[in-house]
Amino acid sequence: MKRLLVVAALGVAAWFLPYGLDSYAIHVVNVILIFAILAIGLGLVMGIAGQVNLSQVAFFGVGAYATAILTTHSGMGFWVAGVLAILATVLMGLVIGTPALRVQSHYLGIVTLGLALAFTNWVTNASLSGGAEGISGITAPTLPGVDLSSEYIYYYLELIVFAVVLGFGLFVVRTALGRRMRAMRDDALAAGALGAEVPMLRMTAFMLASVYGGVAGVLYAGLIRYVAPESFNIANMFLLLAMVIIGGRQSLIGCVVGAVSLALVRELLVDHPTIAQLAYGSVVVLVVVFAPTGLAGLPRRFRAYLDHRRGTRGTAAQLRPFQPYEPEAVSRSTQDQLLRVEGVTKQFRGLKALDDVSLTVSTGEIRGIVGPNGSGKTTLFNVISGLYKPTSGRVIFRGADMTGRAPYRLARAGMARTFQNLRLFGDLTVEENLLVALDRWSTLSAWRYALRPLSVLRRDRALRRSAAEVLERYGLTEFASLAPKSLPYGIQRRVEIARAVAADPALLLLDEPAAGLNGEEVRQLAEIVRSIRDSGRTVIIIEHNMGLVMSLCEQITVLAGGRVIASGTPAEVAVEPAVIEAYLGDSMNTDDLPVPSAGEATR
Amino acid sequence: MRPTLAVLAVVLAVAAGCSAPGSGKEESGNDSGPIKIAVVDAQSGQLSSLGAWELKGARLAVDEWNAAGGVNGRQIQLDVFDDQGDPTIGTNLARKIDSEGYIAMIGTAESAVTIAMSPLLKQAEIPNITSGQSPGLVATKSDFLFLNGPTSTTYDETLAKHIVDQQGIKSIAMITNNGGYGKGEHDAFLKALTSRNVTPVADQVVTADQKDFSAVLTSIRQKNPKVIFLGAEEVESGLIVKQARDLGITSAFAGAAPQGTPVFLDTAGAKNAEGTIVSSPYLSNDIDEASKKFAAAYKAKFNEEAELHGAKAYDGTQILLTALKTSNVATGKPLADAIRATKHDGLLGDFAFDETGVGIFSTSIGIIKGGKLVAAES
Structure with a gap:
């Protein structure tokens, strides 16, 4: 309710703003709104999706130029031209986004910067775009009964568009698509392993940014009614970048605040050209040094500081006990082969990490994979889950050949995994980590955002209910809104397992789940893994904790030097001479190993 | 919440029924105090050297007039605005100089910025003498736009x-x-x-x-x-x-x-x-008496050699000030007409503006001989 009141107050203030402004100020405000829309687009692609995009200004330019060309050369009306211009920008967005499929971070920055330079170069030299003189005399937008040539009235057009695109941006960020993008930003590998189609998501991010660029470009053409290459130069790109960084790139509101404040600073300094550059640079440096999370991050930092001063501490969240799954009624007598690895070899240059490894895992089994450090266990996991393509051999999952498929395809086919060194999405809450996994929709269906936003909201509500159930089951409810980084290690481990199971896999791969856990936590882990298996899932577990492996697993495969040296029940494997020599070492006495009870072994 | 929403709706409806904002605009330009002239040019960014030269030329002309008693006894106030070579900022500044009561503008040196500003200045009736030389300037067909040199x-x-x-x-x-x-x-x-x-x-x-x-x-x-x-x-x-x-x-x-x-x-x-x-149009500082005098004054004031862009801005500012004098400090359309009617024997040649706002229609040919640019004998 409080938030609603703030929004309403801001809306009223914005509505009456023009009454207090002269013609100069309203023009400045109009320009600022356009830059704010651009900044939101850049915030979406860079802050939310983590794709370095230095061609936002080219999107802006394509939108403005397309409007200019279509109205002046083809004699179209402003609105028709505007719609076509946005479509043209989206095409451009898909072209510029393509390199993101291959390169990331600063490499992507260089590629997109190059494309932005190519754009200004092209418009300077092409006769269609009027060369360095640009295109003047762009047809003014018209609406029946409204005089849009008045900048005061144009302000309302911009205000409405701005409110719509900001609302849409926030809607995206706070629902499934934005969550998936943020997950990809934090850890593309883990997001892929949970079924997020990383290539498709990256293209979607660029497409979103291009829509915002196109909308801003069309509004610019309608406002200034003149386009020239200088309006879309690299200096403006860096201005936009500074707006997003100053505002706080992970918050769209922050991007808007950054755009407004930087534009105002620039406007204030216009009378003082001698100190303008210096002052402007100082503002950017000060913000980057003293407020790395941007202006948007300041309130939180301030609150944290106050809490620290007062010494107040919230009541510590408690980890609740795990509530076991209902065992699946159907007996798992079937000897279906869920996973078959056939003669897999993985070569890294001179190193043979896996050498002709074969193994078969049946439905409902808990399989342990053990071996000394460097024996190829994690490499085998990476081959099975699609992170590595094997040099030779095949991986057959649920009867289909899945060798070398992208991780997200395997995830969608029913495989989920955890990682040896935790890979939780650091800037998402625990609940959101689970939501990303629960979310099984295809990124292709993102069209719903434009056409059926209510169905998106309904799905999101349903997802949150499922997330609450998972949190409850794993005893994590009290941590729901916390950042994973702030949690103790053992709890992070549990969150990662909960996240993998939330993806509803048929096969769960656990890579050293007991590493760093204390005795009680290991006991709880064994209970959780057994319950997961009882709910009808198959589990493969890499583990060094021999006590856990021996008590938990029905079948154990032992790797050494990239080869399978033994497999069988724990009792069989434990007495195998090759295992004792290779893995346990000569000094190890087999009597130390706990021999599993008969009941355990036959399950 | 419901009453709040209702109040909000009523307020918005009333606001919509009222006159549109910005309709009551006071006319600026008073008859006393200094005459306000704006120099709009890039003072930062890649084109800042052009902007700096142009500012010096304009400053020199204004200082000479002020030293001689100004125009009709009123001093001339020259203020500089930085357009950063960006057309968008140019449009901001066009609005700004309008709202702050400047009666004429010198600049910019960048054709694209001037073209972007032109419709706004025309609407605000502020005469503008630009250093740009693109044919696109002529194509804007503004009665308030003048070029201080030939087109490219x-x-x-x-x-x-x-x-x-x-x-x-x-x-x-x-x-x-x-x-x-x-x-x-x-x-x-x-x-x-x-x-x-x-x-x-x-x-x-x-x-x-x-x-x-x-x-x-x-x-x-x-x-x-x-x-x-x-x-x-x-x-x-x-x-x-x-x-x-x-x-x-x-x-x-x-x-x-x-x-x-x-x-x-x-x-x-x-x-x-x-x-x-x-x-x-301006081969060198010692091509004739006028250029020698200009170059000497420029050197004395700024301690650097004069060049083409400063000379162009100097000519443009001289024309504007002359027009202000002959029109008895007119503003708007009468001032633009006065500029058009001004015949000026300047550094670049004899200015005689036509209806497109161009006043110089030829350049001179020079040849570099012995490290110096000299007029070619034709």
Whole structure:
């Protein structure tokens, strides 16, 4: 309710703003709104999706130029031209986004910067775009009964568009698509392993940014009614970048605040050209040094500081006990082969990490994979889950050949995994980590955002209910809104397992789940893994904790030097001479190993 | 919440029913106090050197008038605004100088910025004397826009006339860059050649920040042209000339204003630049008495050598101040009419504005001899 009141107050203030402004100020405000829309687009692609995009200004330019060309050369009306211009920008967005499929971070920055330079170069030299003189005399937008040539009235057009695109941006960020993008930003590998189609998501991010660029470009053409290459130069790109960084790139509101404040600073300094550059640079440096999370991050930092001063501490969240799954009624007598690895070899240059490894895992089994450090266990996991393509051999999952498929395809086919060194999405809450996994929709269906936003909201509500159930089951409810980084290690481990199971896999791969856990936590882990298996899932577990492996697993495969040296029940494997020599070492006495009870072994 | 929403709805409805905002606009421009003139130019960014030169030229003219008692006893107040070479900021500034009561504007040096500002200045009835020289300025068809020099087509037309018509040279190669200036030069000079039925033997385009031109120059060397036309800024042109001489190219070079500047001469080396044909309305500081006087005053005030852009702004400001005097400090349309009617014997030649706002229709041809630009005898 409080938030609603703030929004309403801001809306009223914005509505009456023009009454207090002269013609100069309203023009400045109009320009600022356009830059704010651009900044939101850049915030979406860079802050939310983590794709370095230095061609936002080219999107802006394509939108403005397309409007200019279509109205002046083809004699179209402003609105028709505007719609076509946005479509043209989206095409451009898909072209510029393509390199993101291959390169990331600063490499992507260089590629997109190059494309932005190519754009200004092209418009300077092409006769269609009027060369360095640009295109003047762009047809003014018209609406029946409204005089849009008045900048005061144009302000309302911009205000409405701005409110719509900001609302849409926030809607995206706070629902499934934005969550998936943020997950990809934090850890593309883990997001892929949970079924997020990383290539498709990256293209979607660029497409979103291009829509915002196109909308801003069309509004610019309608406002200034003149386009020239200088309006879309690299200096403006860096201005936009500074707006997003100053505002706080992970918050769209922050991007808007950054755009407004930087534009105002620039406007204030216009009378003082001698100190303008210096002052402007100082503002950017000060913000980057003293407020790395941007202006948007300041309130939180301030609150944290106050809490620290007062010494107040919230009541510590408690980890609740795990509530076991209902065992699946159907007996798992079937000897279906869920996973078959056939003669897999993985070569890294001179190193043979896996050498002709074969193994078969049946439905409902808990399989342990053990071996000394460097024996190829994690490499085998990476081959099975699609992170590595094997040099030779095949991986057959649920009867289909899945060798070398992208991780997200395997995830969608029913495989989920955890990682040896935790890979939780650091800037998402625990609940959101689970939501990303629960979310099984295809990124292709993102069209719903434009056409059926209510169905998106309904799905999101349903997802949150499922997330609450998972949190409850794993005893994590009290941590729901916390950042994973702030949690103790053992709890992070549990969150990662909960996240993998939330993806509803048929096969769960656990890579050293007991590493760093204390005795009680290991006991709880064994209970959780057994319950997961009882709910009808198959589990493969890499583990060094021999006590856990021996008590938990029905079948154990032992790797050494990239080869399978033994497999069988724990009792069989434990007495195998090759295992004792290779893995346990000569000094190890087999009597130390706990021999599993008969009941355990036959399950 | 419900009453709040209802109140909100009513308030919005009332607001919508009221007059649109911004309808009550007070007319600025009072009859006492200083006369406010704005200089809008890039004071930062890539084009800031142009902006700095232009500001100095305008400042010099205004200071001379103020020292002599101003216009009708009123002092002239010259304020500078930084457009950063960006058309969007230019439009902001057009609104700003309007709302702050400036009656005329000097600048900008960047055609695109001026074109963007032109409709707003026309609407606000603020006369504007620009240093831009793009034909696009004329195409805006604003009664309030004046050029303080010839358009770029004049430079190249005069140059082509000298080379082709008078010297009878038809073997011409072109090197231009793909930046805004180079592209304009390329099109204008090619048009001037085509109208004389001359096809250049080579038409090479380089990028605006290129440093090595050996590939381009080698291919031109095979064509062995008599004259090589340069459409690039000072430093790049100088580099091209230097590298051409290193490759053994002996052809003469030709170009517009940048090729007559000391920067070009220094970069190329005086010996290499010997014989370069330059088309410029302001060849050098010691071409006649007026330019010597201007250059001396400029040197005394700013402690640096005067050059073309300062001279253009100086002429433009002189014309504006003269018009203010003859019109008895008029504003708006009468001031624009007064500027159009002003005949001025300036540094660039005799100004006589036509209805398009252009006042100078020819340039002079100079030739670099012994490291100095001298007028060509035709």
